[in-house]
Amino acid sequence: MKIAVRFAPSPTGFLHIGNVRTAIVNWLYAARHGGSFMFRLDDTDEERSTQAYADAIAQDLTWLGLTWDRYARESDRYARYGEVAEKLKAAGRLYPCYETPEELGLKRKSLLARHLPPIYDRSALRLSEEDRARLEAEGRRPHWRFKLLHEDIVWDDLVQGHKHFKGADLSDPVLIREDGRPLYTLTSVVDDVDFAISHIVRGEDHVTNTAVQVQLFQAVIGLEGQGEVPTFAHLPLIAGSEGEGLSKRLGSLSVRSLREEEGVEALALTSYLARLGTADAIAAAGSLAELAEGFDFAKFGRGTPKFDPDELMRLNAQVLHQAPFAAVVDRLAALGLDGVDEAFWLAVRPNLSKLADAKDWWAVTHAPVAPLVEDAAFLATAAGLLPDGVWDETTWGVWTKAVSAATGAKGKALFLPLRRALTARDHGPELKTLLPLIGRERALARLAGRVA
Structure with a gap:
């Protein structure tokens, strides 16, 4: 079977780490098996869906490298949903209901008060043609429910294992609103059938929806005469670092x-979210292809994974520390580092937590710095020993050896005063790589206590 997955967000807000994790997992699974990845906008919530959010979601996916093979949006497919709905009506699986939200709310409260599950009582099925005509004459318009069969619903979940529901324990879902617009349950299933989606990967909060959708898949496939019920994988939801839910x-x-x-x-983000909640150690990958190569649903546990911002930033540093100059040169230029070269990048990248930190070290090597001077006599001696000629990574060692011999300073007493004078900082990149970038003229001025 050809692997085909989809990521189907609603454009009602920006992507957060919970739903983008779903996108990453879907993409990696498709890549691992040579399948296709579909980006589909579930945008039938017309009141809350916006083009701005749709564009933002596409931008986020592109930034992450999650390219898609197919694209669709539900708002372009209303005619298709109407066609399937009419077939379901004709087959007796979609029936009209006339209760108002207030009436349904009272029914729900009554059932809960009696410690019963709030399952719809199917009273609409007992309405006669005359009853329906009278209700519509009063101005009521029906919403339409899918009639579930009271039989076992089972599937083998790639993450959660064997799942078993009883149709009689589930409430017939509303598929069409009073205004005629289809709801997610219908549109999603029709799309998945039409686009031959083989695997549906999403959060475990959809498990009960899946139980309902399995029967709807079976009904739609039976009416269309083609297709198969997809394989499901329900991932544990991510919690915050304190165990709180994410929104x-x-x-x-x-x-x-x-x-x-x-x-x-x-x-860094794809490396973190791809391995969060799995048996794999969380570490920065070299590429999405590397993440895909090791992807396996069997590695996912059932426990709730916690998102740790500190762990993400640790991976962020790892990614930068191994990034080649060619991968960042344009972004460094965009930060205002005009004329940046590979020598600078190799010198500073081991000390970066995020790319913007490079601006600080660019200022140290290319802009005036107010040196920190505590022992002017020591620095004057050091300045007198600065080597002439072309500087390279050996210059620092030659110079500090000479300064140590002349002053007797060693270890921290030798290196820290020099670092503070040259960079105005206590920590940073190795000075053997930084010193040639600072240059002899600036170094002499800073050792003399001048801003340079």
Whole structure:
């Protein structure tokens, strides 16, 4: 069977780490098996869906490298959903209901008060043609429910194992609103059948929806005369570092915020979310292809994985520390580092947590710095021993050896005063690589206590 997966977000907000993890897992599974990845917008919630959010989702996927083979949006397919709905009506699987939201709410409260599950009582099925005509004459318009068969619903989940529901324990779902618009349950199933989606990978909060959709898949496939019920994989939902649930509206954990405000690298985020909740050690991958090669649903556990921002930033540093100059040169230039070269990148990358940190070290090597001077006599001696000629990575060792011999300073007493004078910092990249970038003229001025 040809592997075909889909990521189908609603464009009602920015992607956050929970739903982008679903996109990553789907993409990696398809890549691992030579399958296709579909980007589909479930945008039938017309009140909340916006083009701006749709564009933002596409931008986030592109930034992460999650290219798609097919694209569709549900708002373009209303005629198709109507066609399937009419077939379901004709088959007796979709029936009209006339209760108002208030009436349904009272029924629900009554059942809960009697410690019964709030399952729809199917009273609409007992309405006669005259009853329906009278209700419509009163101005009521029907919503339409899918009639579930009271039989066992089973599937073998790739993450959760064998699942078993009883149709009689589930409430007939509403598939069409009073205004005639289809709901997610119908549109999603019709799309998955039409686009031959082989595997549906999503959060475990959809398990009960899946039980309902299995029967709807069977009904639609039976009416269309082609297709198969997809294989399902329901991932445990991610919690916050304190165990709290995550929300799509939790802006601090949106992909856009992580990228633009926190400086997270795309590969750091994909590496983290691809392995979160699995048996694999969390480490920075070299590429999406490397992540795909090791992908396996059998590695996912059933426990709730916790998102740890500190762990993500640790991976972020790993990604930068192994990034080649060619991969970042354009982004460094965009940060205002005009004329940046590979020598600078190789010198500073081991000390970066995020790419924007390179601006600080560019300022140290290419802009005036106010040196930190504690022992002017020591620095004057050091300045007098600065080597002439072309500087390279050996210059620092030759120079400090001479300074140590002349002053008797060793270890921290030797290196820290020099670092503070040359960089105005206590820590940073190795000075054997930084010193040639600072240059002899600046070094002499800073050792003399001048801003240079």
